[in-house]
Amino acid sequence: MWKKVKKGEFVKSARTKFKKFNNMSDFKAFYEKEIKKKLMDELKVKNPMAAPRVEKIVINVGAGEAVSNKGALEKIQEQIGWIANQKPVITKARSSVSAFKIRKGLPIGVKVTLRGKNMYFFLEKLIKIVLPRFRDFRGISDQNIDTHGNLNMGFNEQTIFPEIEYDKIDKMRGLQITLVTNTRDREKGKKLFEKLGIPFKA
Numbered sequence: 284m285w286k287k288v289k290k291g292e293f294v295k296s297a298r299t300k301f302k303k304f305n306n307m308s309d310f311k312a313f314y315e316k317e318i319k320k321k322l323m324d325e326l327k328v329k330n331p332m333a334a335p336r337v338e339k340i341v342i343n344v345g346a347g348e349a350v351s352n353k354g355a356l357e358k359i360q361e362q363i364g365w366i367a368n369q370k371p372v373i374t375k376a377r378s379s380v381s382a383f384k385i386r387k388g389l390p391i392g393v394k395v396t397l398r399g400k401n402m403y404f405f406l407e408k409l410i411k412i413v414l415p416r417f418r419d420f421r422g423i424s425d426q427n428i429d430t431h432g433n434l435n436m437g438f439n440e441q442t443i444f445p446e447i448e449y450d451k452i453d454k455m456r457g458l459q460i461t462l463v464t465n466t467r468d469r470e471k472g473k474k475l476f477e478k479l480g481i482p483f484k485a
Contacts, residue, residue: 310407335475371395422484432472
């Protein structure tokens with residue numbers, strides 16, 4: 284399916300689908316003009332290049348079902364593509380696991396790494412649209428931030444994202460999202476996420 288799409292066509296069609304979200308502000312400008320300076324002042328950082336920031340966002344979906352269902356990866360790739368506004372890549376098993384009939388090199392997942400404009404667009408959508416859609420949402424546990432200041436979030440189903448139409452998917456699938464920062468420090472990472480508007484449990 285994906286190899287039939289010419290260069291640039293996927294992004295163009297994805298942006299058309301995202302048209303209803305285009306009224307969102309420039310989140311990168313919001314970070315540069317407001318958040319960055321506050322973080323530098325509070326953390327006493329003198330070098331602007333060392334200011335805490337999100338460097339990339341990684342979206343992962345494992346698909347063990349691909350061992351027996353060859354069409355699963357294509358469906359996952361399409362759905363994650365709409366969510367991320369970027370074409371995902373197929374990930375392969377690094378080693379064989381006989382108990383699960385997985386051979387080294389077998390396609391078993393989908394991954395996409397967002398940077399730059401796409402990353403900020405996705406980050407704003409995540410904070411302003413996706414997280415508030417959770418029923419009785421009271422914030423994310425700060426235990427989801429690792430010792431390097433990265434935030435890891437697991438979602439049980441892809442339908443929490445507004446691009447996915449429930450009646451048009453074949454099945455529910457979970458996904459893992461990691462916000463990777465340059466902080467290399469848990470507390471600095473949390474401070475950055477709080478300034479960006481990510482709510483944490485009290």
